[in-house]
Amino acid sequence: MTQRLSADDRRRQLIGIGLQKLVERPIHELSLDEVATEAGISRGLLFHYFPTKKDFYVAVLEAAARRLLKQTAPDPEAAPAAQLHQSLDAFVAFLERRREPYLALMRGTAGGADYVIQVHEDTRAAFTGRVHDALGPESETPRVRLLVRGWFSLVEDTALEWARDRPLPREELIELLMGSLTALLSTADPDLAGRLEAEEA
Template identity: 50%
Template sequence: MPPEPTRTRTRLSADERRRQLIGIGLRLLVDRPIHELSIDEVAAEAGISRGLLFRYFPTKRDYYYAVVEAAGRRLLKHAKAPETGTSQERVRGIVTGFVSFVQRRRTNYVALVRVAAGGDPLVLKVFEGHRRTIAERVLAAAEQERPTALTSLAVRGWLAMAEEMAVESTEEVVPAEELIDFLVVNLDRVLDLSRATAG
């Protein structure tokens, strides 16, 4: 029998290796919450030693933070307004992306939110930053160029409600389109009320 061909391991740059390891973490998040990610499993899938993984991420917490941050960037990629359209169409684009992202990744999203709620400062910082970005996108899409403090706070409250409803609803409970309609209309009312109160 002819000898088996030798496999050559591709040498990756530091940035490529970090991206590979984060990508593996994001893939594994599909099946399990962040705190159940095994560093040994991640290293084995990447074809490197556990010790080498820690050259790129000094601690397990640093690795988890990088994965959570990447997951947040994916959320922001989905929860964005279309470049054209009416104010309501642009808001609807954000809401549709947000709801579909949360519902497709419900278990993992809830696990990440609970980690943030548990007070881990790094994870909390990531979540707060992404929530703030989404709220700012909603305000911009709704043409609130100079929102008052009350309006900004009201939109943050609305976003918290949207998140809770997206997590709790299923097609059997409330179809996604119905939920999206409700959230878009509700935002209009929240903005009207905050303007009336401020006026």
């Protein structure tokens, strides 16, 4: 039954199976035996492609992070405020679907494993980078950087909490989160906040 695949295709296949399983359980509960069985290969062959369990986990988590960034990528032709709105909307949708695995990522479970924490840090850096891109180089000050990072934590936490029982309509949540960014920016640097608002209007 084993298909003949190139090494790259085999790696992609195994990571793809890992990604499917990641929807149901946190990374450190992924069974490599199950992944190998599903791919129709032996456990030994899996270890040929990923020498350790951790190598496989890292590859799957990084693929999940890339997928998240791709799914939340804004239309580069849109105005900055519209780009942020699109990204945020897609991010909330993602957190809604993937609440448990995302919580596991944030908590760096599997014994607080450093690689899990690193993937979360990279994801945060990519998102906050988008916000700074939208705001322009004037946003690269310590005050604004701290608050943009803080806003990302607020978004994660608020969206994950909201996804538990959805106490308000989805669109209202998005507006609240967008409004939060503008409000926070106005605390850190009124000029920047004004820029976002002017563009949104």
